[in-house]
Amino acid sequence: MTRSEQLQKLQQEISDKYDIIVIGGGATGLGITFDAINRGYKTLLLEKIDFASGTSSRSTKLVHGGVRYLAQMDIMLVVEALRERGLMLKNAPHLIGNQEFVIPVYSWFDVVFYTVGLKFYDLLSGRLSLGRSYFIGRGKVIKRIPNIKPEGLKGGIVYHDGQFDDSRMAVDLAKACVKHGGTVLNYFEVRGFLKDELGKVIGVKATDRISGRNYEIRSSVVINATGVFSDEILRIDNPAAQKIIKPSQGVHLVLNGSFLQGDSALMIPKTEDGRVLFAIPWYGYTVTGTTDTPLEKISYEPVALKEEIDFILRTAGQYMVKAPQRKDILSVFAGLRPLAADPSNPHSTKEISRRHKIILSPSFLISVTGGKWTTYRCMAEETINQAIKVGLLKRRNCVTKSLKIDDVPINISDERLKIYGSSATEIERMINENPDTAVRISKELPYTRAEIIWICRNEMPVMLEDILARRTRALIFNARASSECAPEVAGIMAEELGHDGRWIEEQVESFRKLVMKYLPE
Numbered sequence: 001m002t003r004s005e006q007l008q009k010l011q012q013e014i015s016d017k018y019d020i021i022v023i024g025g026g027a028t029g030l031g032i033t034f035d036a037i038n039r040g041y042k043t044l045l046l047e048k049i050d051f052a053s054g055t056s057s058r059s060t061k062l063v064h065g066g067v068r069y070l071a072q073m074d075i076m077l078v079v080e081a082l083r084e085r086g087l088m089l090k091n092a093p094h095l096i097g098n099q100e101f102v103i104p105v106y107s108w109f110d111v112v113f114y115t116v117g118l119k120f121y122d123l124l125s126g127r128l129s130l131g132r133s134y135f136i137g138r139g140k141v142i143k144r145i146p147n148i149k150p151e152g153l154k155g156g157i158v159y160h161d162g163q164f165d166d167s168r169m170a171v172d173l174a175k176a177c178v179k180h181g182g183t184v185l186n187y188f189e190v191r192g193f194l195k196d197e198l199g200k201v202i203g204v205k206a207t208d209r210i211s212g213r214n215y216e217i218r219s220s221v222v223i224n225a226t227g228v229f230s231d232e233i234l235r236i237d238n239p240a241a242q243k244i245i246k247p248s249q250g251v252h253l254v255l256n257g258s259f260l261q262g263d264s265a266l267m268i269p270k271t272e273d274g275r276v277l278f279a280i281p282w283y284g285y286t287v288t289g290t291t292d293t294p295l296e297k298i299s300y301e302p303v304a305l306k307e308e309i310d311f312i313l314r315t316a317g318q319y320m321v322k323a324p325q326r327k328d329i330l331s332v333f334a335g336l337r338p339l340a341a342d343p344s345n346p347h348s349t350k351e352i353s354r355r356h357k358i359i360l361s362p363s364f365l366i367s368v369t370g371g372k373w374t375t376y377r378c379m380a381e382e383t384i385n386q387a388i389k390v391g392l393l394k395r396r397n398c399v400t401k402s403l404k405i406d407d408v409p410i411n412i413s414d415e416r417l418k419i420y421g422s423s424a425t426e427i428e429r430m431i432n433e434n435p436d437t438a439v440r441i442s443k444e445l446p447y448t449r450a451e452i453i454w455i456c457r458n459e460m461p462v463m464l465e466d467i468l469a470r471r472t473r474a475l476i477f478n479a480r481a482s483s484e485c486a487p488e489v490a491g492i493m494a495e496e497l498g499h500d501g502r503w504i505e506e507q508v509e510s511f512r513k514l515v516m517k518y519l520p521e
Contacts, residue, residue, distance in 0.1 A: 001174070001175050001178045001458055001459065001460055002457070002458075002460060003185065003186065003187075003210075003460045003462065006178065006183055006184060006185050006460070007185065007208070009183050010044065010183055010185065010215075010217075013042075013044075013183065014215065014217055016042075017203075017218040017219060017220065018042050018043065018044050018203075018217065018218065018219035018220070019036070019041035019042045019043060019219065019220050019221065019393060020032075020033075020036045020041050020042070020043045020044070020219060020220065020221045020222075020223060020384075020387070020393070021043075021044050021045075021046065021203065021204055021217060021219040021221070021222045021223070022036070022043065022044070022045040022046070022223045022225055023046055023190050023204070023222065023223065023224050023225060023226055023233060024045075024047060024224070024225035024226035024227060024229075025045055025046075025047025025050070025051040025052065025053075025170070025174065025184065025186060026047075026051075026052055026053075026054055026055060026056035026170065026225070026226075026227050027052070027055075027056040027166075027169075027170060027371075027372075027373045027376040028225040028227065028356075028368055028371060028376060028379055028380070029045055029047070029223075029225035029226070030045065030051065030052075030170055030173040030174055030177065030184075030376075031173065031376040031377055031379060031380035032223055032225055032368070032379075032380040032383050032384065033045040033173075033177045033182055033184065034173055034176060034177050034180070034182075034380065034400060034405075035377070035380040035381055035383075035384050035398055035400050036182075036380075036384055037177055037180045037181055037182040038180055038399050038400060038403060039384065039396040039397065039398065039399065040396055041384075041393065041396070043177075043182045043183070044182070044183045044184075044185075044217065044219070045174075045177065045182065045183070045184040045185070046185055046188040046189075046190055046204070046206055047184070047185065047186045047187070047188060048187070048188070048189040048190070048209070048226075049186065049187065049300065050186045050187065050461075050462065050463070050465070050466045050470060051167075051170045051171055051174050051184075051186055051460075051470070052166065052167040052169075052170030052171070052470055053300070053466075053469075053470065054227055054228065054229075054300065054335070054336065055227050055228060055335045055336050055337065055338060056166055056167070056170050056227070056373065057166055057167035057170065057335075057469065057470050058166075058250075058252070058333050058334065058335025058336075059166045059335065059372075059373055060250075060252065060278055060280070060287065060289055060290055061163055061164060061165065061166060061280065061282050061287055062099075062161055062162065062163055062164075062278070062280070062374075063085045063088050063089070063096055063161070063162030063163065063164050063373065063374050064081065064085060064161040064162060064374060065078045065079075065081040065082035065085060065121060065124065065125065065161065065374075066078055066081050066374075067117075067118070067121060067159075067161075067267070067269070067276065068269075068275070068276050069081075070117060070120065070121055070124075071117065071269075074355075075124070077355055078121070078124055079124050080375060080378060081372075081374045081375055082121075082124055082125040082126075082128065083126075083128060083378075084374050084375050084376075084377055084378055085125075085128065085130070085161070085162050085374055086125070086127075086128025086129075086130075087128070087377060087401055087402075088162065088164070088374065088377070089130070089162055090402070090404075091377075091400075091402070091403060091404050091405055092164070092169060092172065092404070092405045092406060093407065093408050094406055094407060094408045094409065094418050094419065094420075094421040094422075095164050095165050095168055095169050095172065095406075095419060095421075096162050096163070096164040096169075097162065097163055097164070098130045098131065098160055098162065098163075099160065099161055099162065099163035099265055099280070099281075100131070100144075100158060100159075100160055100263065100264045100265065101158070101159050101160065101161060101264065101265045101266070101267045102136075102141060102144055102145055102156045102157070102158055102264050102265070102266060102267070103118075103156055103157045103159070103267050103268075103269055104141055104145075104148055104153055104155075104156045104266070104268075104319065105153075105154050105155055105156060105157065106152045106153060106154060107154065108154060110154075111135060111154055111155060111157075114157045114269065115133070115134075115135050115157055118133035118157055118159045119133060121133065121159065122159075129160075130160040130161065130162065131159075131160035132160075133157060133158060133159035133160070134157070134158055135155055135156070135157055135158075136155055136156050136157075136158055137155045138150070138153050138154060138155050140155075140156070141153060141155055141156035144156075144158075144262055144263075144264040145260060145261070145262055145264055145266055146261040146262060147258075147259055147260060147261050147320045147321050147322050148266070148319060148320065148321070149318075149319055149320065149321055150321075158264075162374075163265075163280065163282065164373075165283075165419060165473065166373055167469075167470040167471075167473070168419050168471075168473075169373070169405075170470075171459055171470065171471060172405050172406055172421060173405060174460070175458075175459070176405045176406070185208075186460060186462060186466075187208070187209040187210050187462050188206055188207070188208055188209065189206060189207050189209055190204045190205070190206045190233070190236070191205050191206065191207055191236070192204070192205035192236060193205065193222065193236065193237055193363070193365070194216060194217075194218060195363065199362070199363055200363055200364050201222045201237065201361075201363045201364055201365045202218055202219070202220075203216065203217050203218035203219050203222065204216075204217055204219070204222060210462065220392055220393060221364075221366065221387045221392045221393060222365055222366070223365075223366045223367075223368065223383060223387070224365055224366065224367040224368070225367075225368055225383075227336075227338040227369075228245055228247045228298050228336040228337075228338040229298070230244060230245050230338065230367050230369050231243050231244060231245050233365075233367070234361065234365070234367060237361055237363050237365050238361065238362075238363065241361070243341065244340065244341060244357070244359060244367065244369050245338055245339065245340070245341060245369060246294070246339045246340075246341040247294075247295045247298050247336045247337065247338065247339065248292055248293060248294050248295065248336070248337045248339055249291065249292075249293040249294075249295050249302055249305075249308070249334055249335070249336055249337070250289060250290035250291055250292060250293075250334070250335050250336075250337060251289055251290060251291045251293075251304040251305070251308040251309065251312065251332065251333070251334045251335075252287055252288065252289030252290055252312075252332070252333055252334075252335075253287075253288045253289060253309065253312050253313070253324070253329050253331075253332050254285050254286070254287055254288075254329070254330045254331040254332070254333070254476060254477065254478075255285065255286040255287075255288060255324050255328050255329065255330060256285065256286065256328065256330065257281060257284045257285055257286055258286075258322070259279065259286040259288075259316075259320060259322060259324055259328075260279060260280075260281050260286050262281070263281055264281075265278060265279065265280040265281060266278070266279040266280075266319065268315065268319060271311075271315050272311075272315070273291070273292060273311065274292075275290065275291070275292050277289070277290075277312070277315050277316065278290070279316060279320075283446075283473065283477065285330065285477055288312055288316055288324070289312055290312075291308040291311060291312065293305065293308060295336065298336055301514065301517055302334040302335065302336055303334060303517045304332045304333070304334045304520070306521055308334075309326070309329070309332060309520050309521075313325065313326065326520050329519075329520045330477065330478045330479065330480075331475065331476050331477065331478060331479040331518045331519070332479075332518055332519070332520055333476055333518060338369055338370060338371075339370060340355065340356060340357040340369040340370030340371075355370055355371070356368060356369065356370040356371030356375065356379045356382075357369050357370050358382060358383055358386050360386070360390060364390070364392065366383065366386060366387055366392075368383045377400055377401075380400070381398045381400065384398065385398070405421075406421030406422055406423075407421060407422055408421070409421060409422055409423075409424035409425055411425065412424045412425060412428055413428065414428065416446060417451075420451075420454075423454070423458065426454060427448075427450050427451055427454050430450045430453065430454060431448065431450045434450075436449070437449045437450035437453060438450060441474075441485040441488055441489055442474070442481050442482075442484060442485040443481075444477075444478050444481035444484075445472075445474050445477060445478060445481050445482070445485065447472050447474060449492060451472065452467060452472075452489055452492045452493070453492060453496060455467055455471045455472070456492065456493055456496035456497060457496065459471050461493065461497075463507060463510070463511075464486060464489060464490045464493060464507035464508065464510070464511045465510070465511055465514060467489055467493065468482045468485075468486065468489060468511060469482075469514075475514075475515065475518055476518075479515050479518040479519050480515070480519070482511075482515060483511070483512050483515040486507075486508045486511050486512060487504065487508050490503075490504045490507045490508050490511075491504055493507075
């Protein structure tokens with residue numbers, strides 16, 4: 001999959017009308033595209049920046065039912081998410097795994113309360129359960145999480161949820177869309193709509209941000225799946241459109257793996273702001289978060305607030321013997337949640353939830369908002385079904401419940417490469433044929449030159465950031481280390497993609513400015 005191939009495919013197809021154009025290359029947009037293509041609809045996805053460049057690469061890295069939603073008695077949301085969690089594990093087993101969590105309890109009331117609650121969580125997961133929950137004593141909690149504070153500890157409740165790599169999932173969905181016959185393009189911005197004499201949307205006006213070339217592309221359906229930027233697309237359609245998004249910022253800190261010292265994750269069910277707090281082992285690091293900060297203004301590169309970082313450090317420190325300090329933070333990342341608000345009452349907060357909403361504008365533009373990675377597949381199914389229901393598409397059945405995106409590779413010597421799915425063997429073959437490509441790009445990061453070369457040839461990176469932030473997770477693992485290896489990675493990209501020395505300098509400078517937003521103040 002290369003961008004030039006996808007661009008050429010667009011230019012060959014553009015004289016014919018598409019069935020569906022999807023705006024937005026995050027979890028929702030990619031899920032909709034994957035669903036549509038596999039129902040047999042001619043589908044095009046356009047993403048303004050890069051796949052998963054926004055919220056979809058900045059999650060807590062969990063595929064979960066939502067224990068806190070159970071406490072809020074949002075049972076249907078939990079049931080839906082638990083079902084989809086099981087389907088994701090079956091359909092992308094190379095990226096999604098079973099993660100054990102421990103809730104430390106410091107009172108006998110909490111022992112009973114959380115044991116009963118998580119037994120109900122088990123029951124709701126049914127045959128797609130990832131493992132039963134159970135109580136363990138104080139000593140076993142300390143054995144699983146050696147850094148836990150032992151004073152007053154009564155024991156812990158063990159339960160299971162899913163864990164994954166969000167941006168790798170997005171890239172694999174994009175590749176699967178191409179494999180199944182769709183067209184996907186990053187750095188392609190929708191700037192306007194084509195409409196008929198009745199004001200119905202019949203296509204888009206879009207610009208290739210790399211070449212500057214403008215396009216007019218026709219389709220039967222246009223779907224707005226731009227997450228926190230949904231209101232911007234709605235205002236292009238109708239400048240008087242009411243807001244449907246109430247954005248909230250969530251922040252995560254990445255620490256050394258020593259803050260957990262084991263394979264179990266820590267879940268704190270009660271914090272001072274009413275959210276849960278996670279400390280999760282991920283690729284040998286510890287990801288800790290999150291916060292919930294309502295925002296009035298949104299940006300493409302949100303920055304963690306000082307008080308958000310302080311909150312996470314303070315809360316984690318209440319439960320850890322070795323309390324994390326600011327100097328221990330390897331990277332900090334912020335993501336914006338596209339919480340779906342009531343468009344008839346944009347100032348109301350009671351409608352804000354993680355539930356998704358599908359909205360049909362008078363122009364027949366379809367917008368889908370809210371939701372989370374775990375429910376991306378059913379959101380896509382419901383969105384396409386809505387287009388069918390209102391008469392924009394001929395009825396065809398969804399097939400994604402049992403459709404694999406990729407599989408766990410077999411016969412690979414480096415287990416870490418399984419994130420590349422069945423393509424992992426291609427990377428190992430490259431290393432075997434040219435041992436120089438086995439050299440790592442940094443002493444602090446696990447990635448090899450072979451991986452960077454393979455990504456350039458197969459995963460449509462355009463900017464240095466695309467590789468260091470999303471195709472690999474270098475920026476998330478260790479912001480300073482990603483900055484140090486930026487010139488080498490940019491050099492490989494330039495050689496593979498045909499750029500000159502000036503491009504390398506510009507990309508390194510731009511990326512190092514970005515890195516500053518991933519370091520604590």
